[in-house]
Amino acid sequence: MGSQPLTQDNEPDAPQAPGERYFNRELSWLAFNDRVLAEACNDSYPLLERLRFLSISGSNLDEFLMIRVAGLVGQVQRGIDTPSDDGRSPKEQLAAIVERLEDITSRQQSTWRELRRELAEAGIHVAAEERINAEAYQWLKQHFYDEIMPLLTPQALDPAHPFPFVTNEGFGLLFTVRRGEEELVEMVLIPPALPRFLRVPGEEALYISIESLVTRFAQHMFPGFEIIGDGTFRVLRDSDIEIEEEAEDLVRTFRTAIQRRRRGQVIQLEIEEDFDPTAEALLREKLDTPGATIVKTDGMLGMEGLADIVDEDRPDLKFDSYSPRYPERVMEHDGDIFAAIREKDIVIHHPYESFDVVVDFVRRAAADPDVVAIKQTLYRAGSQSAVVDALVTAAENGKSVTAVVELKARFDEEQNLFWANKLERAGVQVIYGFVDWKTHAKVSMVVRREETGFRTYCHFGTGNYHPTTAKVYTDLSYFTADPRFGRDAGKLFNFVTGYVEPRETEMLGISPINLRETLYAAINNEVVNAHSGKPAAIWMKMNQITDTGIIDRLYEASRAGVEIQLVVRGICNLRPGVPGMSDNIRVKSIIGRFLEHSRIYAFANGEPLPGPNSTVYVSSADLMGRNLDRRVEHLVPIANQTVHDQVLQQVLLANLLDTEQSWELQPDGSYGRVDPGEKPFNCHRYFMTNPSLSGRGGALETGAVPHLALRKGAI
Template sequence: MSARSNSRRTTKSTRGQTTVDPILDAGADPLRNPALYLNRELSQLDFNFRVLAQAQDESVPLLERLKYLCISCTNLDEFFEIRAATMHHAQDFGVPLPPDGLTPATVLKRIHERTAQLVEAQYSCWNRVIRPAMSEAGVRVLGRDQWTSRQTRWLRAYFRDEVMPVLSPLGLDPAHPFPKILNKSLNIVVVLKGKDAFGRVGHLAIVRAPRSLPRIIQLPERISGGEYDFVFLSSVLSEFVHELFPGMDVKGAYQFRVTRNSELIVDEEEVENLALALRDELAGRGYLRAMRLEISAKCPKPIVRTLLQNFDLPENAVYPIDGPVNLNRISQIFDLVQRPDLKFPTFQQRMLQGTDAIFDLIAHGDVLLHHPFDSFAPVLELIKQAAEDPNVLAIKQTLYRTGKDSAFVEHLIQAARNGKDVTVVVELRARFDEEANLGLADRLQEAGVQVVYGVVGYKTHAKMLLVVRREGRKLRRYVHLGTGNYHAGTARVYTDFGLLTADPDISNDVHLLFQQMSGLAPAIALKRLLQSPFTLHAGVIARIEREMVHAAAGRPARIIAKMNALNEPQVMRTLYRASQAGVEIDLIVRGACALRPGVPGVSDNIRVRSIVGRFLEHHRVYWFGNDGAPDLFCASADWLERNLLRRVETGFPILDPDLAQRVRIEALDNYLADNVNAWELREDGTYVKLAPKGDEPPHSAQGWLLAHLCG
């Protein structure tokens, strides 16, 4: 620690956050100073600005830019459903303050301030950049003021034939109080004047758009003259809503949308059947506490106040919208428009040879898969051949997210029907996949699969597949371990590593983990794997401290780690101590990072960068130099408090030196060289986009992988 003055100086960052000099008064623990830490929620929120920057990047194909815009909106929805909701819960019930020391009330205030900036930037991007560029390219999203008379006639007929029959407008009066509004649903508040057939005086009505209605309507080319002309359902509703109120005068119609808390809370210690308890909670998820209100910017303030009152929201929770209240619905256009020139070029995934005899292939040596550049097919082939192979006795697998109509599930069911002993650990509490996983569990159980719902109080986030096969007089275990889910869809768009191995030590560790999860086994000693919540956290800390020992002895000391998020307090403090000891540390953190790099005397030797590109960065890799005998782990866990201490996770070593070198080059060195899609985290918590310097050639990590692995 630097021996600078113990006085505290306060500065203002570009985001309006107060930061304090990290030197505390004498006697205090300097590394617990809140000024050394960034707020996780605010850091996660800021990630969406980096996503939005992709939508503003003219070097990105136009429809891909549209997708980035929509992703930033979808991310913001989930942020309010989960992170903001968690802050409200903390404010109501009280929880220990995070390392940054910000109270929930302060965080919520800053969330609303920062979100207002993000929403303004999103709609500015849509109205001033993306929409005009799409129109110029022949993909038009037509506003009401752009409709021709012919288009208007067609849309009126569409409204009467397709929309009006499924609408149930509700006039507000003493007999019809304000209705329950479903989370993220499209609604129109209608201002009325006059009397209806019963003599009731009209004032306000609510029109709810059923989710069965498409939010984007493609106009027929014969009507519009353009192949790709679209209209928002919200525009159609607003234009023709008067037909729902004959005899009354419609003074205004304004779209709105409310986002609600979607975090399910089930006290597992108090329920006898977790599946039944979750089903009960899911029934009411869409109507939990309101978090924010999006509404047309043209809506009169008295009506906005009425809505806020009904949703029990403060004034800073309303976001005036200059456009559709659900921008992410525009993503449908990406699939509807068949214009390869407006999208990323397609690429051919690398196919692994020899998968027709997958067990022989794995027995010959470990296999490393780097998705999406390598096909996910070998993993599917392993489970498929295991289901049919008469020598396979048992299959065990964890399932967190699988996607709709998963081939994994079909193979597991077939394996059970073929007489294999099949055990599946299904994590029912995988956020937003709870309902799908309940149905999945039911299907598996009906087929005779033994389904385990994980461990009480700990989400099972580990990605493991184990096949037990008889080979001669011995049993041999084959294993797949991954950093990502068993989801063929995300394996095409997320960067992840998968390891196929028959290594006796690793496969025995996986066997013991499945025994522990399905039974009531005590803590177990694993030979190769690190496991949350028992050894992964301690293992990471120990390896950071080992680098400190090397640095103190004058030996090279280096740590490189890649993950999605970082906030675990002890890990961050240990990294600070390592930096002070002279360890060089590079962190590649896609999203939220609560560690503050570059603080003089504390984190001078720590650098943090975020990569946002074509694929979602998802693999977790930890590399510790260890004086020339490096440890390299791939893992299912980020360095988050929940992953290291409150989940079942795995960190698995890459033992083959050649494969370990591949991981080092492809996922670490390659990403540290990126000067195209990289953002550097500064001491004040802001991110700066990097660019080639001088004669330095541009280097995109993902582009390099496409060229070298798929070229």
């Protein structure tokens, strides 16, 4: 590209072909899962944590197949040839994906073989035949008789018996059996309630997979027959839910759609390498639907099942335990979260600071006689939600409670329907929002009667109100009693509950109304400053960036001389470091102990970044078209100086400085590990050992937080 003709700005022409300007979204996601899989081979991690990463890579890949690949298959079948942003047709994308999948699944299997060997050396044996002595054999046999066999239903596959339905992610075994001259193929489906791996009781850890156990004792299911062949298979189906805009009853529509998802088109059939030929031929005939891929492996099916083994009680093979801090600021007010917020805005950094403070915010509101109203969004609340329980208590205490429950939260639809029913029974006003837009904003709003009148307290989060993910996802919770935020939060809820679009907001950016335009204006301001000779820089942290409107403006900013540093955990369609287009853009991804999930957008604003006058936002939105145009999201400006310094000069800066867990994106789309250098820096370790600024309160006077400084060429 260096030989291209120069523009009047003495720069090479920017590439114009889509494939030269943008990476493919699906291939970028596979590159992300490559990085997750690479952590399973990271010798610096404890052994069971490496196994966890392998399990996560399997779970990620399953979802990718059930949603993204299924969508492309559907487009091909319907004759849709609309190209992706990088110019590939659905058929071309599928071909590239299949090629990459072969490599990923092969590396998953080789990684599993290595980890199984190392686990055995550490005293954890998985399906190790030589370890099954007479005592272990007797326990397995009895367990099969008592706990497994009653749940199994062998079904002959012949003209008299229709081929049974295999659910999504369903495991099954086929047995070819013979009695005299009679030969049958029998199917045994594994109930999803059964654990994938069983641990034989005893001091030594010995695990056997459920399919191995059933195969071992299958003879007892077919008395009088000789088993002459067997094989294990697994099915993945199209799991996306499509809701028509004219749906009259959203709840009923979703209940029907969830049932339909379980019967979606087969996308992938996985079978063992040594599958019995007769049974395999029958399986292919019944499940090899158009568009489905068939994968034969000599290793393990369903890598996500390894999570059962990760639970083994071996703290020596896991990360050191970590207990999140409860903010001293709140404890200084005897646990009165409202008093702490009244004194000054506060930001909580999860999982380093406890999610309990968020739960306590709602619990205290539920019990406080001066609280008159609570409004809450619920996107993913988990299976055991203390926030939902607090909302129920609030309604039972006579408060006005409104809950916006998002039914379209993928794979959480059933759980959210359950919570919605529970809330409605308690008297909560439950709203499901828009049919065609997801309500993805994380907002809690409490109206309290005080001496000076009504005061509104707000919580804005970058993550969900989910107690489990809050322990492993890095997110920010921003609390404020600023009346401007209270008024804007009220407008946001009115928009969702009553479709009353706010004409203007004082503080918040809200998609799909003005969030995109707010970011456009901030980027453009940096371009103007660069042309004026002022300092110009942009730092951003997000999960994904795919929106071409944002990307093109970042390219324009780069060409103007704006220094841009992005921390993008997953999908990145932006191509960095391309002469004439993105020379000044650097992109890194952090993969480590915790899942990076917070969204932070920072702009120099005419002064060196980081600085006290930089413009800083936290947000629920990634830079994707769906977030900016087809979801209700929030963009929260940070004005309080202590919170501003924590978000910018502690959280975001530490992410830029990280070298131990970082990967840098190259112009060709490949990722390379960042050289840790002579002084390695791990941002997760830093946050675990250094308290937040706004959460410390008076404790900062006795223990300062180490100052971070950006090194030249940090990423």
